[in-house]
Amino acid sequence: MLTSSPLRYLPLCLVLIACEGSRPSPTISQPPFVPDSGNIAVRCGALIDGLSDQTYTDRLVVIREGRFERITAGDASVPDDMSFLDFSELTCLPGLINTHVHLADLPGRASDYTIYYRLTDADHKETSFGNAETTLLTGFTTVRNVGDYFPEAVYFAREKIRAGEITGPRIQTAGPYLTIPAGGGDLVIPGHDESEIPPAARTGVASTPDEFREAAKSAIAGGADFLKVIASGAVFSFGGIPGAPEMHQDDIEAVVAVARDAGIQVTAHVHSAQSGKDAILAGVDSLEHASLLDDEAIALAAAHGVALSMDVYNGTYTEDVGREQGYAEEFMRKNFETTEAQRVVFEKAYALGIRIVYGTDGAVLPHDMGGWQFGIMVERGMAPMDALKSATSVAAEHMDMSGDVGAIEAGRFGDLIAVRGDPLDDMNIMKTVDVVIKGGLAFKLVQ
Secondary structure, three states: OOOOOHHHHOOHHHOOOOOOOOOOOOOOOOOOOOOOOOOEEEEEEEEOOOOOOOOEEEEEEEEEOOEEEEEEEOOOOOOOOOEEEEEEEEEEEEOEEEEEEOOOOOHHHHHOHHHHHOOOHHHHHHHHHHHHHHHHHOOEEEEEEOOOOOHHHHHHHHHHHHOOOOOOOEEEEOOOOEEOOOOOOOOOOOOOOHHHOOHHHHOOEOOOHHHHHHHHHHHHHHOOOOEEEEOEOOOOOOOOOOOOEOOOHHHHHHHHHHHHHHOOOEEEEEEEHHHHHHHHHHOOOEEEEEEEOOHHHHHHHHHHOOEEEOOOOHHHHHHHHHHHHOOOHHHHHHHHHHHHHHHHHHHHHHHOOOOEEOOOOOOOOOHHHHHHHHHHHHHOOOOHHHHHHHOOHHHHHHOOOOOOOOOOOOOOEOOEEEEOOOOOOOHHHHHOOOEEEEOOEEEEEOO
């Protein structure tokens, strides 16, 4: 697979020491570029730092030993021991954060869930490694993996990335889904006996508060960074109707109590108003999807400071490709019922000042399309700078990582991306990220 020298694995035709066409800087020398030193000086034609509401022009960003050291005027001198990259024709931004990915999944598997009955541990690891690399090269240097049927593969990828042995983003992971039997996080499929389901996929399946309490403890002991409850069924699951409550409020409260003892957060997969209220009153930190919340539930989220992670683009993708991919008609119907409803909830939540953190469902949507949601967020009323903050400083604060990621600021990890043009004028620019630097290591520098 991949090793720790980042640029080795990019096609040579895409690797540049400086962006072609960038204007020369007579005041800045260009020491030899060393891709894996963690020490880089970057000149940005424009800079959005993830914190301010303004765009800065002509800035020099110095990254030393993997963290931002300082940000100065662009004509400042480059330290003698620094590599230099000239992005004077590009807009620099912090490395992006996605709070809703599933690294061990692929969207095509929704056409036949029985594939999960046959895949091996090696298959799951290969999927996780590939998705991790794709996610990073799309510009997301930090992600929250919100559960997978086979969490061990994601734990394994997380450790390999930390060791520098494979390419991928920083990962927080929920490990297994905490879900009821035959619920939205279980692999029960009509016409198939439960004996076919691999036991590793059901470590979070429980029925009572006591069982959920033990499942939560097991998830944390296994390596979970936070916990994920399925409060109401997934759109891509068999049986029931979108939003039908699954876990009871006391089930969720049991999980939250375990999480609080461990000092970690809980997110709830939610569609309906009732399941959303149950999860909020049980004390969760965030809701995913939230597509069928009513005004009372939205107000309750605002009152309790609960964040929303809403994948408002994915419904379009499913509508466009679902039948071609062979998705079940039930899934297509549920997708239709929830897509526009979710976008309306998004508008109302934003108007109320609810914290919205960027999240694209990286099991429904291919991992190289992680930046496609920005356009829909702006189209549905979010200010462009707020959309970018939802994937940078706002997400970092929600994830308790604001000391390390989410902004181009001295002291944080040297995670930086760059794009051609001004995303504040056209969010479609965020679909194609030209530069990805994580911790001072350049993983993508393309023409």
